[in-house]
């Protein structure tokens with residue numbers, strides 16, 4: 147079986163002022179040709195694809211084209227999209243003829259010149275492969291599913307959980323592709339767009355309304371003839387013309403069943419829409435007081451407005467400013483992205499003290515720098531090998547460990563994973579379990595600290611990924627959309 151393989155993924159925050167370039171992609175690994183298989187063995191969607199092939203004993207001729215993961219950040223520049231498209235097209239032309247194409251995508255990427263990057267790339271792939279070649283995609287369930295994506299895909303499978311399991315999703319999509327190529331199934335898709343956009347505070351699939359919705363999808367998959375059922379609660383910071391939630395149902399040559407189940411699942415989301423809007427975050431001053439008063443650590447302060455896995459650049463100063471204002475004297479860990487501060491720390495060297503105007507230089511529409519005098523405790527940074535959300539490594543650029551009282555700040559040139567993985571601190575010889583408080587730049591991906599977490603406090607902070615969506619200057623989103631507008635029905 148000759149299968150072309152590619153992964154081109156990025157999650158765009160429309161309200162993040164920075165741009166995503168090839169350099170951004172290189173932070174998380176940009177690989178081509180044979181290197182793709184070497185690097186992604188056992189990791190991410192492509193790792194899942196390879197595992198599925200081995201499990202099924204597929205007589206596979208893998209034709210790897212590109213592995214490009216750009217993390218979550220501002221829109222792609224036009225040149226970046228042009229590069230990725232050119233590599234994709236050339237790779238497919240070189241690989242031809244193929245029996246199928248495993249095309250891993252995020253689904254919520256936008257470029258300066260293209261609000262639907264995935265639809266654009268799928269159209270380009272379809273142009274090369276022609277109408278008969280199966281294209282199956284594993285997708286992030288925070289994708290913005292568009293008409294163009296649906297027109298060119300043969301089948302799709304979205305993540306089943308938040309936090310995501312990209313390896314598992316890759317496996318599911320690969321099994322669907324292999325069965326399609328063998329002619330064992332004939333994927334038939336139906337989808338519904340749902341005019342809903344809600345904040346991220348109810349996005350975990352382990353409890354609450356999201357669990358109920360995803361559990362229903364799993365139950366529907368048990369019906370005979372159903373190949374996959376995917377709810378898509380779109381990530382809420384994408385200002386795109388087709389923005390909004392969706393559901394996609396794939397059946398084995400049963401269009402009527404696909405339509406019926408898609409309708410059912412869309413209706414369920416609409417019926418429980420109020421429960422998705424429950425806020426858990428509290429004001430920053432109250433959050434810091436609660437963390438200080440907590441009987442034991444580790445207390446996570448979730449900086450909801452500055453989620454680096456949601457598209458924010460990781461340079462928010464709101465929680466740091468409050469920690470300093472309250473004179474917090476408990477061991478506290480915090481990451482911040484500030485290339486200028488790193489340069490200053492490198493200049494003075496380890497052991498020196500320096501006054502800084504820290505952070506607030508990237509998402510300047512939300513944050514301001516904060517004055518802090520700190521000691522440079524250590525210098526470090528570079529590429530860190532740790533499996534985080536489907537990546538095998540990440541590069542945080544040069545970094546410095548700053549000490550201000552008992553507050554330890556990892557300042558880095560690039561966001562990397564924003565301190566959301568202990569490797570960022572262990573790299574400086576710090577064991578996060580020994581701290582009382584840690585600031586995480588995520589509202590959902592707490593899993594890497596799960597073993598040592600005593601409490602998670604969501605903090606209502608402004609920023610490119612803030613929960614209060616009504617404060618963003620929406621321009622492209624289709625209206626009316628709930629809850630920004632009132633609507634009597636979803637259809």
Ligand SMILES: [Zn+2]
Nearest residue numbers: 286287288310
């Ligand atoms: Zn996601």
